Amino acid sequence: MRSEQEMMSMLIGFAENDSRIRLVTLEGSRTNKHIPRDPFQDFDISYFVTDMNSFKENDDWLHIFGKRAMMQKPEAMELFPPELGNWFSYIILFEDGNKLDLTLIPMDEVQSYFAQSDGLVKVLLDKDTLVTTEIVATDRNYWIQKPTARQFDDCCNEFWNVSTYVVKGLARNEILFAIDHLNGIARPNLLRMMTWQIGSERGYTFSVGKNYKFINHYLPKKDWEALLSTFAQHGCQEMWQSLFTCYELFRKYAKTVAGNLEYVYPDYDEAVTRYTASIYSSLK
Template identity: 75%
Template sequence: MRSEQDMMKLLVNFAVEDPRIRLVTLEGSRTNKNIAPDAFQDYDISYFVTDMDSFKENDDWLNHFGKRMMMQKPEDMELFPAELGSWFSYIILFEDGNKLDLTLIPLDETEEYFSSSDGLVEVLLDKDSLIQNEVRADDRQYWIQKPTARKFDDCCNEFWMTTTYVVKGLARKEILFAIDHLHEVVRPNLLRMMAWQIGAERGYSFSVGKNYKFIDQYLPNEDWEALLSTYAGNGYENMWQSLFTCCELFRKYAKAVAASQGFKYPDYDEAITGYTMNIYNS
């Protein structure tokens, strides 16, 4: 695998030598000092260019970066509609294991890019001195956010209402329906509530990572093991137990958040729990 130094030199030098590329930025985890570097980090690179069409005519210019194992062009797909507007991206896995997410951006959209940035940006090359103010990467936008009373109540409402869909799916023997609602709504709201309690205990000045990937560092071991057990969805009884565990954990963490922030914990927990157990035992 080529080193980070080799890859960065390759990516920047290509831009230096191509007059169509006027500005280069690095985004994502490689700019975040709070993320330990490893070999699986993508190279999230943006080229700000004067002539988009000349790049899109063919893919030969991408050969400069190495032999490709696979490439995806999200803005050139029919099944998955484009989301980047006039921007165009290439997601490339090279044969040596390096991965490049390369985005072409029209030069006249530079201001829009920086105004919508998540803060994790470094300027690698600026041929025309377009960037007047110093750009410093930080992950502040991803820090745990202190909940308002309304957000807390919304989270509780969404969690407990959606549990009834899981229950319905299990009672009807529609396990994929139940799994989908538990994975897509119930557990994400549990994780959100857990993060809020972590913030209440430790302050709201850090992130638990994308997809809550670092949350295990802040949870008691027994709660972490319980959370992991809720990913067992291979069978109806396992799904019921996963749901029960999610409910127990949510109740614990939501009540802790309510106590620390002076919020009212909703009383429909008791009603929904009774409803759930009646159907489970029927």
Template identity: 70%
Template sequence: MRNEQEMMALILDLAKRDERIRLVTLEGSRTNKHISPDEFQDYDVSYFVTDMASFQRDERWLDVFGRRLMMQKPEDMELFPPELGSGFSYLMLFEDGNKIDLTLYPIEDLSGYFAASDGLVEVLLDKDGRVQHEVIASDRQYWIRKPTAREYDDCCNEFWFVSTYVVKGLARREILFAIDHLSGGARPNLLRMMAWYIGSQRGYTFSIGKNYKFIDRVLPEEDWEALLSTYSMHSYPAMWQSLFTCYELFRKYSRALAVELSYPYPDYDAAITKYTEKIYRSYA
């Protein structure tokens, strides 16, 4: 597998040789000093160019990066609407396991790019000295932040209300419907509440990663094990147990945060728990 030095040399050598490429940035986890590097990190790179159409007409210039197992061009897909505006991306997985997510932007869109940036950006090459401000990569935008009283209540409301769809799905024996609402609605709000409470205890000065992937590092072991158990959704009994465990965890963390921030604790808990138990006794 090619190492980081080899991959960065490929990315920059191409940019230096091609006069159409005027500026190069690196984004994502490779710019984040709080992320331990590993072989699975993508190379998230942007080329700011003078002639977008010429790159798109003839894609042989991509061959310099090596033999590809697969490439995806999100902005050239019909099923999934494009999200990059004027950008055009090539997501490439290579035979040696390296992955480059390479995006082309018109050079005139540079100011808009920085305005919309999440902060995890480094400028690798600037042929024309276009970037006049200091660019220091930071994950500050992803730090846990203190919720407002309204945000706290909205999270509680969403968790408890969406959980009723899980209950309905289980009662109707529609397990995929129930799984979708537990995974896509209830549990994400449990994780959000957990993160808020962690921030209240440790300070709102760090991130626990995309998709809460580092939350195990800051949760008590018993709560981490309980949270993992809620991903057991292979049967109706398992689903009911996962739902009730989510209830217990959400109740624990939302009550604790309400005390910590002096926010009123909503009555959704008691009402929906009673409703769920009634349905469970009748249909489980």
């Protein structure tokens, strides 16, 4: 596998020698000083170009970056509608294992790019001195946010309301329906509440990472293992247990947040829990 230095030298060198590319930036985890380096990090690179069509007309110019194992061009796909507007991206896995997410951006969108940046951006090359203020990469936009009382109640409401759909799916033996609601809505709100509890006790000056990937660093071992157990969904009985464990964890963390922030924990927890228990008992 080519080293980070080799990859960066190649990507910047190509831009230096191509007059169509005027500005190059790096985004994502490789700009974040709080993320440990590893070989699985993508190279998230943006080229700001004067002539988009000359790049898009064929892919031959990409060969210089190395042999590709696979490439995706999201903005050229029909099944998945494009989301980047006038931008055009290439997601490339090279045979040596390196991963490149390369985005072409028209020159007239430089200002909007920086205006909508999430903060994790570093300027690598600026041929025309377009960036006149210092850009310092920061993950501040991903720090835990203190919830308002309304946000706290909304999270509780969404968790307990969607849980009834999980119950309905299990009662009907529609396990994919139940899994979708637990995985897609209920558990993400549990993770949100856990993060709020962490912030309420440790401060709101850090991130637990994309997809909550570092949350285990802040949870008691017992709770972390309980959370992992909720992903056991091989059958309806396992799903019921996962749901019950989610109930216990949500109740514990939400009540702690309510106590720390002097918010009111809703009483519909008891009503939904009784409803769930009655349905579960009727199936035995």
